[in-house]
Amino acid sequence: MSTTASDASSAPRPEDPLATLAALPGVPGAVDSVRKAVDRVYGHRVMRRRSGEVTSEAALRAARGSAALSGADWALEEVRRRSDFGSDAEARTVGAALRLNAEAGQLLSVWSQSPLRVLARLHLVAAGGAGVSDRTVGRPRLAGEPVVEAPGAGAAAPAGGGTVVRSDGASVAEVPNAEVPAPVPPVGTPLPDADEVAARLDGLARLVITPSAAPALVTAAVVHGELLALRPFGSYNGLVARAAERIVLIGSGLDPKSICPAEVGHAELGRAAYAAAFEGYVSGTPQGMAAWITHCGRAVELGVRESTAVCEALQRGAA
Template identity: 65%
Template structure:
């Protein structure tokens, strides 16, 4: 049972969520216990950052092969290149924003947006204003991977198809809800609330940012970066070696959209669907980094 005064705590008891929390914890612990992590943890972190950025950019419409992302040095040529470049900048700097996140999440979100769009964009670092579009969350359809999750999840094809997302809230409503989210996170940092698993907290932050779409573009990559920051600051993935973005891309945008619709609906069943989907994506991220560790151990990397 969950404890404490955290308003997110009841979400940890929704059907399927306790099991998802346990499975994620087991998977993460196994990865952290891999023998490669004793000697080459920083290399695993760097590779996870690269793969997470590539996957997040793919979900934002720039689906480039990993080796192309690794090879490129210029990311200014076209919109897709700029999307990949923004995702890479965010992934590289996220670890430097942890202390700021603990007392000012809104400041970090502004920084993430600036990194995503580049400082030459006049909208960089500020939320959208009245009359400005919230952009598109799922500009391309990434098909779900065939088969089942590698770590005891459900078949991807078992997820029913989702519908269209509702319009983003007005800038005023988005700002008010962002402020509420910031206060909630600050209260956790100050010790006024406790007892909610990191998977649940990170899923709520991720889902709320997708729901609000506070910026004019790149809300998806920003939301996924915020989830990663929460997983680090909450202690589940302190070395940032579990790229959940890879899992979201592998599961496909249809499953991602369907799960998000559950969050937007706000029902217990919908919230549970979203949190467990985030858990499945995180486990796939663990599987990705486990494969990296195995390759390093065999001398292939």
């Protein structure tokens, strides 16, 4: 979806594209279901005294889920016990996801004023120590620069093998499919050129900072989907997109303590369902957009379920 928005003002816009999306069939129900689920977990008795522990556990599980969608599907206990995240591409992906979740909460105030600064910072954090050239880190890609989602011992490819593409559409390397599982959406999704990326990022930023009547779920889903579609950076775009979704959900007040990890739900719903829902976003049709937003809503609900289980375990003394 190519985002456009008018200049920011102190009141919601007469033309509010996010509010229009919020009214699509199925979306109001998803929004209501998410709100009720979030309210329930925030009302859990464990949250009165031990919310910090729930937040920490949610962050760990969110990082594991996001990394799994980017091709590094590690068991939770493996993520918990590891201290070295620089040994190979999968380890670097997990490390990047952990760093992003630690950083997201520090960027809330900046996000509401300058989303592009936050996105640059997120990419810088994700790519730290990944061996990515300094000139490509923390800025949108330029014409001819490749997109390699998981830098390291081989790049991610579509299922069955494939090519890594430059932003002008030319292939630059054949990639064996056995080295690193493909992140989703696959690299074969049409890649916007650098000029289109710049224009649409500007539109997304305007959309974010301009007041809207849309619920947080809708804004978060659009931010997430647009960043997946653009792949604005040379690496780690999926991780950055999901971290940005998290920032919207926290900063909006829907999940202020960051205990409802949508990344867990996205991973639980599965890579195929994630990719299929994203195709709806890319289509730009009302049905496709509604399908993507409701998919994101279900992911939040599953994240709530995960944190509710953590609360129950803490209450029993089992965690």
